[in-house]
Amino acid sequence: MSYVEPLMRQNFLEYASYVIVDRAIPDLRDGCKPVQRRILNTLFEIDDGRFHKVANVIGEAMKLHPHGDASIGDALVVLANKEYFIERQGNFGNILTGHPAAAPRYIECRLTALARETLFNKKLTEYQPSYDGRKQEPVFLPVKLPVLLMLGIEGIAVGMSTRVLPHNFNELLEAQIALLRKQPVALFPDFQQGGLMEPTEYEDGLGKVRVRARLDSAKDKKTITVREVAYSTTTESLINSIEMAAQKGKIKVSSIEDRTAEEVQIVLHLPRGIYADEVVPQLYAYTQCEVSISSNIVVISGDRPAEITVTEALTRLTKQLRAQIRSELELELKELEDKQHFLTLEQIFIENRVYKRIETATTAARVRAEVYEGMNDYRMFFIREMDDDDVERLLAIHIRRISVYDINKSRKQIDDIVRAIAECNKKLRALTRTTIRYLEALLEKYGELYPRRTEITEFDVVSKQDVARQNIKLSYDPGSGFFGSDVKGTKYQLTVSEYDKILVVGADGTYRIVDPPDKLFAGKRAPAVQVFDKENGVVLTYVYRDEQKNAWAKKIHIQGFIKDKEYDLIKGKKGKLDRLYVGEPAYLVHMTFVPMKRQRKHEDWYDLDNLDFCGLASRGTRLSSKPVQRFKFHKSA
Numbered sequence: 001m002s003y004v005e006p007l008m009r010q011n012f013l014e015y016a017s018y019v020i021v022d023r024a025i026p027d028l029r030d031g032c033k034p035v036q037r038r039i040l041n042t043l044f045e046i047d048d049g050r051f052h053k054v055a056n057v058i059g060e061a062m063k064l065h066p067h068g069d070a071s072i073g074d075a076l077v078v079l080a081n082k083e084y085f086i087e088r089q090g091n092f093g094n095i096l097t098g099h100p101a102a103a104p105r106y107i108e109c110r111l112t113a114l115a116r117e118t119l120f121n122k123k124l125t126e127y128q129p130s131y132d133g134r135k136q137e138p139v140f141l142p143v144k145l146p147v148l149l150m151l152g153i154e155g156i157a158v159g160m161s162t163r164v165l166p167h168n169f170n171e172l173l174e175a176q177i178a179l180l181r182k183q184p185v186a187l188f189p190d191f192q193q194g195g196l197m198e199p200t201e202y203e204d205g206l207g208k209v210r211v212r213a214r215l216d217s218a219k220d221k222k223t224i225t226v227r228e229v230a231y232s233t234t235t236e237s238l239i240n241s242i243e244m245a246a247q248k249g250k251i252k253v254s255s256i257e258d259r260t261a262e263e264v265q266i267v268l269h270l271p272r273g274i275y276a277d278e279v280v281p282q283l284y285a286y287t288q289c290e291v292s293i294s295s296n297i298v299v300i301s302g303d304r305p306a307e308i309t310v311t312e313a314l315t316r317l318t319k320q321l322r323a324q325i326r327s328e329l330e331l332e333l334k335e336l337e338d339k340q341h342f343l344t345l346e347q348i349f350i351e352n353r354v355y356k357r358i359e360t361a362t363t364a365a366r367v368r369a370e371v372y373e374g375m376n377d378y379r380m381f382f383i384r385e386m387d388d389d390d391v392e393r394l395l396a397i398h399i400r401r402i403s404v405y406d407i408n409k410s411r412k413q414i415d416d417i418v419r420a421i422a423e424c425n426k427k428l429r430a431l432t433r434t435t436i437r438y439l440e441a442l443l444e445k446y447g448e449l450y451p452r453r454t455e456i457t458e459f460d461v462v463s464k465q466d467v468a469r470q471n472i473k474l475s476y477d478p479g480s481g482f483f484g485s486d487v488k489g490t491k492y493q494l495t496v497s498e499y500d501k502i503l504v505v506g507a508d509g510t511y512r513i514v515d516p517p518d519k520l521f522a523g524k525r526a527p528a529v530q531v532f533d534k535e536n537g538v539v540l541t542y543v544y545r546d547e548q549k550n551a552w553a554k555k556i557h558i559q560g561f562i563k564d565k566e567y568d569l570i571k572g573k574k575g576k577l578d579r580l581y582v583g584e585p586a587y588l589v590h591m592t593f594v595p596m597k598r599q600r601k602h603e604d605w606y607d608l609d610n611l612d613f614c615g616l617a618s619r620g621t622r623l624s625s626k627p628v629q630r631f632k633f634h635k636s637a
Contacts, residue, residue, distance in 0.1 A: 031147030098234030
């Protein structure tokens, strides 16, 4: 046991770390899980501008991803349906209806122009060996977009999960521009399915949003049309939820007609006497017409998982974009300087006929020495010191190149490079402005392709209790003593909803507060059965006699309760409940006392208006000092 325990601990830790870092949780830097990164890198490596069979793409990606073709194919379809980075051809399924994609051998894909422009740069990509060491794969893609927040992503790892909701392309880039200008930002999700969203509890990505389907009702209020579904639902799941709610009696719908094609159109026909104003709130309360979606942004940052907010993620990605543009400009500047350097050497080498010096050289060493000596006279024109590589390149110039050499063209090329170098240095000196201009160019080029689809609005929470249908009929049978929906009785006939609570008072002086029952024994001659007022409670006024037939009266206010618990209204097990009123009645109680020897007073009166409220555990107010034989109750004038 002492050997197995540490071994299991170590193996489990390694497994958990692998699932978190290499499978389920996205990297903040490029917003991708490993499988998504490998798919995009594979598409980039094989990109020739034409569509590729998805089956071929999966096969190529399997060289990098060790978890089989199914996981790659599913991830590719999901990524393609986001519509940002993969262009589709064929049946990739439908996110509105939930229909699956066709088999990979029947569908094709390629990178979009946006992906080619913003996701890749081989010269600035850090690579690592693939799982079998045969190929190289990116550690992360050098992206120039906030991919994490654009795509949205979900993942479940060992002991943690992540759910990043998708945001609008234009709003993200505009927010990045605002951050670069040191202005405040506020971002809310945007879903491809459209719908309505209430984001007051979003809490910068650490809370939740409520999303509703878009419903339209006809002028006659007899049909309701679903135009857009809520995020995380489909037309199929929505229809199923409506059918289940109708079967349970929570809503009334006579028929459902699904006309969905390219756009959602589900028509609900209402029965006679039912109108849209009543049914729409019930749809939001009981079906997937309204869903609550939680957001929990957990990402890999610095080789470990971290929980961050939307603003924090965008701030860090904006800094990364700025650094990425700096790296690209510095790389471009170096390449321009290298090109200027060699063009200058080439110009000197040809225009000043330095190549003539090698005609008499008999060894390779002497040839190189002649080039160095010949070029040394023009060192003042060098961009940087000449090295052996430069000499080899000069010696590799073809004779034809020398014969057709155009001095003016060469000088123009050098002038163009000088201007490009000056432009690069200018951009580097104003790097923030350069980054803003880059984002503005992306917005101008691609912004129209990605309009906001989900409408941000405010709507109240629909309480199920408030919109519940009064569709449960209850009654009480005094003969059998049973009460409920399965009882055919003549007394206490109530129509209630499933959320109502029922106060049942038995003849034995006990009461219970219960859900609408199917069949409940309330006792014969139950003095009260009614709907319990959950807001104001219920006032009971009653008269009872204890074991010695002493008369008591009580007025109590029932507010709090434990459901189905039996409470005693009277003190003493042998007491008798003589009369009970719901509320505060204006009654006079006439009491006839038990006959006794030498008794002078045989009766008395008491006005129930004089009662004060008391607790359930108290005896109440004593009505007389003598035992009472019977009561009569008279309404006060």
